[in-house]
Amino acid sequence: MLVLTRKITEGITIGPNIRVIVLEIKGGQVRLGIEAPHAVQVHRDEVYARILEENQQAARTDAVRLPPFTQLQDLVKKKA
Amino acid sequence: MIIHTTRFGDIECPEEKIVKIPSGIIGFPASTRYLILDHDRDVPFKWLQSLDQEELAFVIVDPVWFKPDYRVTIALDEIVELGPVDERELVMFVILTIPSDDPSCMTANLRGPVVVNAETRMAKQLILRDDFPTRAPVLHGVPARPVTVGHSISLVECHR
Numbered sequence: 001m002l003v004l005t006r007k008i009t010e011g012i013t014i015g016p017n018i019r020v021i022v023l024e025i026k027g028g029q030v031r032l033g034i035e036a037p038h039a040v041q042v043h044r045d046e047v048y049a050r051i052l053e054e055n056q057q058a059a060r061t062d063a064v065r066l067p068p069f070t071q072l073q074d075l076v077k078k079k080a
Numbered sequence: 081m082i083i084h085t086t087r088f089g090d091i092e093c094p095e096e097k098i099v100k101i102p103s104g105i106i107g108f109p110a111s112t113r114y115l116i117l118d119h120d121r122d123v124p125f126k127w128l129q130s131l132d133q134e135e136l137a138f139v140i141v142d143p144v145w146f147k148p149d150y151r152v153t154i155a156l157d158e159i160v161e162l163g164p165v166d167e168r169e170l171v172m173f174v175i176l177t178i179p180s181d182d183p184s185c186m187t188a189n190l191r192g193p194v195v196v197n198a199e200t201r202m203a204k205q206l207i208l209r210d211d212f213p214t215r216a217p218v219l220h221g222v223p224a225r226p227v228t229v230g231h232s233i234s235l236v237e238c239h240r
Binding site: 054055 | 086087105106108136137138160161175176177178180189191192205207
């Protein structure tokens, strides 16, 4: 991993069109500003990881016969 | 064309029904073409079956069906890959996780809905900024009959 040290207002440039700037450092937190083309998706690591994990769980669903509307009420009652 | 699926065997898939998800469902970048299996009208759920990996399929549902107040705001720049977008042509669904031992514990991922441009059949899984749960319980506010589903997507130019 490349490690760089930056001060407030300093940034790094990634490739031709992505910039990350350190806006604020307070307590144990760093505020970053990110300039990137619209097509580049920027997400907090943990949010992306959560979606990915949930997708993997969802993909394990068996070929169950999906309950029709009429049976859903029974499922709801069973749950209650 | 005929597609092979692990769960449903061989299925006829008309070319014009193929849904393209160029960036894939997150975690499954190798699958970019899907078919929505929606033959059973009495069932609120549909299967999103991959054409590229026969074992890959998700159960999907219109979120408004069990969460009528679900509203999302999407920036146009997030869905550039769907092509020119008419808000009325946008359709949204969420992916369900259904435990095989107890389907009544099914949950929906409201944080990562999939948006489809019904006109072009291009789709994308979003990661919303709003703090929606990835495991929202489904079966607690379920109506006895299918509800008329309203429009739950607002478009804005840009988030940033």
